[in-house]
Amino acid sequence: MDVAMKRKPSTEATAAWIRLMRVQSRVLDAVEHELKKAGFPPLAWYDALFELSRAPSGELRPVELEKQMLLPQYSTSRLIDRLVDEGLAARRECKADKRGQFVEITDAGRELQKKMWQAYSAAIEKHVGSKLSDGDAVKLCGLLDRLGCSCSEAQPLAVRDVASAR
Amino acid sequence: MDVAMKRKPSTEATAAWIRLMRVQSRVLDAVEHELKKAGFPPLAWYDALFELSRAPSGELRPVELEKQMLLPQYSTSRLIDRLVDEGLAARRECKADKRGQFVEITDAGRELQKKMWQAYSAAIEKHVGSKLSDGDAVKLCGLLDRLGCSCSEAQPLAVRDVASAR
DNA sequence: CGTGATTAAATGCAGTTGCATGAAATAGTC
DNA sequence: GACTATTTCATGCAACTGCATTTAATCACG
Numbered sequence: 001m002d003v004a005m006k007r008k009p010s011t012e013a014t015a016a017w018i019r020l021m022r023v024q025s026r027v028l029d030a031v032e033h034e035l036k037k038a039g040f041p042p043l044a045w046y047d048a049l050f051e052l053s054r055a056p057s058g059e060l061r062p063v064e065l066e067k068q069m070l071l072p073q074y075s076t077s078r079l080i081d082r083l084v085d086e087g088l089a090a091r092r093e094c095k096a097d098k099r100g101q102f103v104e105i106t107d108a109g110r111e112l113q114k115k116m117w118q119a120y121s122a123a124i125e126k127h128v129g130s131k132l133s134d135g136d137a138v139k140l141c142g143l144l145d146r147l148g149c150s151c152s153e154a155q156p157l158a159v160r161d162v163a164s165a166r
Numbered sequence: 167m168d169v170a171m172k173r174k175p176s177t178e179a180t181a182a183w184i185r186l187m188r189v190q191s192r193v194l195d196a197v198e199h200e201l202k203k204a205g206f207p208p209l210a211w212y213d214a215l216f217e218l219s220r221a222p223s224g225e226l227r228p229v230e231l232e233k234q235m236l237l238p239q240y241s242t243s244r245l246i247d248r249l250v251d252e253g254l255a256a257r258r259e260c261k262a263d264k265r266g267q268f269v270e271i272t273d274a275g276r277e278l279q280k281k282m283w284q285a286y287s288a289a290i291e292k293h294v295g296s297k298l299s300d301g302d303a304v305k306l307c308g309l310l311d312r313l314g315c316s317c318s319e320a321q322p323l324a325v326r327d328v329a330s331a332r
Numbered sequence: 333c334g335t336g337a338t339t340a341a342a343t344g345c346a347g348t349t350g351c352a353t354g355a356a357a358t359a360g361t362c
Numbered sequence: 363g364a365c366t367a368t369t370t371c372a373t374g375c376a377a378c379t380g381c382a383t384t385t386a387a388t389c390a391c392g
Contacts, residue, residue, distance in 0.1 A: 008287050012303035013295035017193075019310040020294075024190035025236055027183075027313055063340065070191055075379070077342060099340045099387040121174050128186075129179035131312050137178035143306045144185040146297050147193055229370065241349070243372060265357040265370045 020147075031123040038119045041086075041112075044069070046120060048079055049088060049113035052105035059092065059104035088112055186313075197289040204285045207278075210235070211254070212286060214245055215279035218255060218271035225258065225270035254278055 009017070032043055040046075051068045052060055060068075066076040080103050083089040088109035094100040105113075132140065175183070198209055206212075217234045218226055226234075232242040246269050249255040254275035260266040271279075298306065 009291035009295035010300050010303065012300040012307070013298060014287070014290055016298065016303040016306045016310075017290045017294045019307050019314075020186075020190050021194065022236065023310040023313050024186050028187065029236075061340085070188065070195075072380075073341070074343080074381085077340095078378080081342090094340095097340080097388075099385095101341075121180070124180055124183045125175035128183045128313060129175035132179060132182065132309070134176050134178040136309055136312070137176065137182040139305070140182045140309045141178070141185050143298070143302055143309070144182075144189040146302075147189050147294060148185075227370085238350075239371075240351085240373080243370095244348080247372095263358075263370080265355095267371075 027127050030127050031120070034123040034126075035116065035119055040116050040119060043120075044071075044079060045083065045088070046113065046116045048083060049105060049109050049116075052089060052103065053110055053113050057104075058110070059102040061094070061100055062103060063100070065103065083109065193293050196293050197286070200289040200292075201282065201285055206282050206285060207252075209286075210237075210245060211249065212279065212282045214249060215254060215271060215275050215282075218269065219276055219279050223270075224276070225268040227260070227266055228269060229266070231269065249275065 028043075035041075035043060035046075047069055048065060051065055052058055055064075062073075062076050062080060065071075065080075066073055069076065071079070080089065080091070083103075084091060086108075088106055090104050090106055092102040092104050094102050128137075194209075201207075201209060201212075213235055214231060217231055218224055221230075228239075228242050228246060231237075231246075232239055235242065237245070246255065246257070249269075250257060252274075254272055256270050256272055258268040258270050260268050294303075
């Protein structure tokens with residue numbers, strides 16, 4: 001390991017880092033707050049329900065969910081617990097691999113997902129859409145994507161996801 | 167409230183939202199992980215120490231720290247607890263307003279802040295700087311700033327902060 | 333096949349967060 | 363000046379997170 005690897009970032013890069021952290025935090029807080037105000041569960045629940053709902057036959061292995069959502073394993077496991085407790089998903093045995101299981105979204109789960117999207121999409125429009133032209137949104141996507149894959153990659157899908165199911 | 171307020175976001179805006187959430191999460195995870203690997207406390211500690219260190223005479227009211235850091239009040243209160251426990255900061259009485267107090271950074275605190283910046287800046291360079299030209303970093307800042315002030319504003323300082331004290 | 337490494341998922345525990353509330357000082361108002 | 367509202371900070375409690383470990387099943391391969 002070369003000592004020179006530890007180069008200092010430029011002022012511009014540092015400024016971008018700070019913006020990324022602060023703006024994300026504010027926008028996320030704002031959106032989460034609106035969802036909560038409307039009586040909905042946290043965004044993570046939506047994300048999970050969304051991933052399940054668009055999966056073939058509405059079910060996914062926990063491992064897959066985990067990868068889609070960038071969550072640690074234990075975190076996914078407990079999120080599923082909660083969804084199951086609330087009747088939004090069900091655990092199903094996996095015959096092919098008995099260590100594993102399938103998580104299947106229920107009708108109630110699908111319904112909640114759709115309802116949440118009403119409030120969620122309105123919040124996105126309010127806190128992102130209304131502040132940026134479509135062209136600028138595309139530029140922003142492009143710049144962010146370049147930062148994306150410092151670690152693992154995952155979902156190269158997200159773009160068209162948006163276009164379709166939501 | 168017009169019902170039409172609940173307009174749907176464009177595909178582009180939604181894509182930007184998703185990127186913002188995912189990329190920030192990954193980059194933050196990566197940077198936090200490097201700091202932890204190097205045996206340092208969480209980033210929030212750095213931020214607090216940094217804010218304190220650049221404040222006049224190295225002290226700040228908890229309320230001010232709270233605003234700078236976009237943290238809830240109780241969270242700041244407990245963060246200060248921990249800094250004090252570790253001898254990185256000290257609580258001092260505020261004679262002008264006896265409800266309040268001052269939090270003052272200690273020498274150990276200043277030292278840790280500087281040491282952390284070594285690792286922190288290297289991580290920023292690795293996960294942000296090296297992926298973006300300075301020009302692109304500036305563009306990214308500009309786009310993010312437009313999303314910034316959906317709620318409260320706060321630190322219009324951050325830009326020059328970066329240039330100076332760090 | 334048998335043995336060791338790997339993968340899927342759950343869980344105990346300690347530490348942290350969020351929420352609501354409390355306690356203490358100050359500000360505003362009549 | 364007494365009364366209420368507000369501001370500043372702390373804290374009890376329940377929920378949540380991270381970490382390390384456990385359990386169970388599959389895989390790799392000699």
